[in-house]
Amino acid sequence: MAKIIVVTSGKGGVGKTTSSAAIGTGLALKGHKTVIIDFDVGLRNLDLIMGCERRVVYDFVNVINKEATLSQTLIKDKRTKNLFILPASQTRDKDALTEEGVRSVLDELSKEFDYIVCDSPAGIERGAQMALYFADIAIVVTNPEVSSVRDSDRILGILQSKSRRAEQGDDPIEEHLLLTRYNPERVELGEMLSVSDVEEILAIPLLGVIPESEAVLKASNQGTPVILDVQSEAGMAYGDAVERLLGETLPLRFLDVQKKGFFKRLLGG
Amino acid sequence: MGIFDYFKSKSEANSASVAKERLQIIVAHERGRRKQPDYLPQMQREIIAVIRKYVHVDDNDVQIQLDNTDDCSVLELNVTLPEK
Numbered sequence: 546m547a548k549i550i551v552v553t554s555g556k557g558g559v560g561k562t563t564s565s566a567a568i569g570t571g572l573a574l575k576g577h578k579t580v581i582i583d584f585d586v587g588l589r590n591l592d593l594i595m596g597c598e599r600r601v602v603y604d605f606v607n608v609i610n611k612e613a614t615l616s617q618t619l620i621k622d623k624r625t626k627n628l629f630i631l632p633a634s635q636t637r638d639k640d641a642l643t644e645e646g647v648r649s650v651l652d653e654l655s656k657e658f659d660y661i662v663c664d665s666p667a668g669i670e671r672g673a674q675m676a677l678y679f680a681d682i683a684i685v686v687t688n689p690e691v692s693s694v695r696d697s698d699r700i701l702g703i704l705q706s707k708s709r710r711a712e713q714g715d716d717p718i719e720e721h722l723l724l725t726r727y728n729p730e731r732v733e734l735g736e737m738l739s740v741s742d743v744e745e746i747l748a749i750p751l752l753g754v755i756p757e758s759e760a761v762l763k764a765s766n767q768g769t770p771v772i773l774d775v776q777s778e779a780g781m782a783y784g785d786a787v788e789r790l791l792g793e794t795l796p797l798r799f800l801d802v803q804k805k806g807f808f809k810r811l812l813g814g
Numbered sequence: 815m816g817i818f819d820y821f822k823s824k825s826e827a828n829s830a831s832v833a834k835e836r837l838q839i840i841v842a843h844e845r846g847r848r849k850q851p852d853y854l855p856q857m858q859r860e861i862i863a864v865i866r867k868y869v870h871v872d873d874n875d876v877q878i879q880l881d882n883t884d885d886c887s888v889l890e891l892n893v894t895l896p897e898k
Contacts, residue, residue, distance in 0.1 A: 691833050698841045702848045735828035742834045746841055 547655040551680035555696030557667030560725040565664035567772040571787030573628035577659040583633035584676035585666035596768025606634035609646030682719045689738040721752035753786030756799045
């Protein structure tokens with residue numbers, strides 16, 4: 546039985562797809578057979594972030610409609626063993642993702658994979674609801690910024706009331722906070738919510754803090770998940786988050802301001 | 815931060831703490847509403863309609879709140895009647 550992980554946030558642009566790609570890749574690197582599913586029907590982007598956009602033949606909706614089989618549709622990642630991608634459809638039909646269809650695809654994938662990572666679209670519409678409905682674990686991606694924190698709280702409410710686990714009265718979804726685009730300098734200046742501020746407001750356990758990093762854009766430019774950039778702080782922070790997801794206890798890194806020299810401070814670097 | 819920045823913004827409130835305070839308030843408010851039963855907004859509209867048969871009140875003049883404690887639920891209805 547696979548564990549189903551939803552990467553969700555409510556708000557757009559906070560780093561769901563970047564995080565899905567990084568965490569999915571990280572789980573596969575640890576030897577777990579992993580598939581990442583793009584639930585953003587109509588606005589497919591996981592394929593670009595993973596660098597497999599030219600290898601998409603069939604998509605998630607084709608599988609649901611039985612126009613293609615899973616093995617025809619899954620894209621095997623070229624860099625990382627044990628890793629597969631299920632791309633979203635570019636159809637404009639909002640109702641393409643049926644609950645029954647999603648369930649049968651997840652059931653079939655469950656037999657073969659250890660982890661199924663569901664990359665949720667922004668918002669709280671059907672795609673987002675379907676992405677989280679069957680989840681065992683939720684990774685709530687949040688930026689240290691008011692609208693993102695509020696939307697994350699809204700999503701937590703939906704996880705607790707509209708998921709399969711909630712509706713059937715099973716154990717609740719395991720919730721994790723992933724704080725992204727964190728800037729320790731601005732936190733120190735009192736211009737940005739700190740890790741503890743966001744933890745206090747959302748009151749769910751912290752999976753990791755990803756510092757704002759040039760490496761993220763560089764990685765997406767190249768179609769490489771940023772976790773493979775092991776020199777970068779963001780890559781290392783995602784690596785830590787994956788270890789914590791697997792049960793390790795690791796201290797947080799990259800939260801301290803790197804002290805600048807006197808002249809750099811004077812000149813405003 | 816350059817040398818000129820030291821001359822400004824000391825008096826400005828720390829914007830992160832403003833953000834935190836605002837978030838705590840709105841999140842607590844929205845969580846409270848989440849726990850309310852689905853029928854509450856409809857019931858609120860109907861109660862207002864009944865009151866309006868007798869006095870003219872604005873939507874904002876009627877507040878309905880459902881508080882749950884351990885063994886009882888209290889439905890609190892707060893109507894501000896217009897001045898004569």
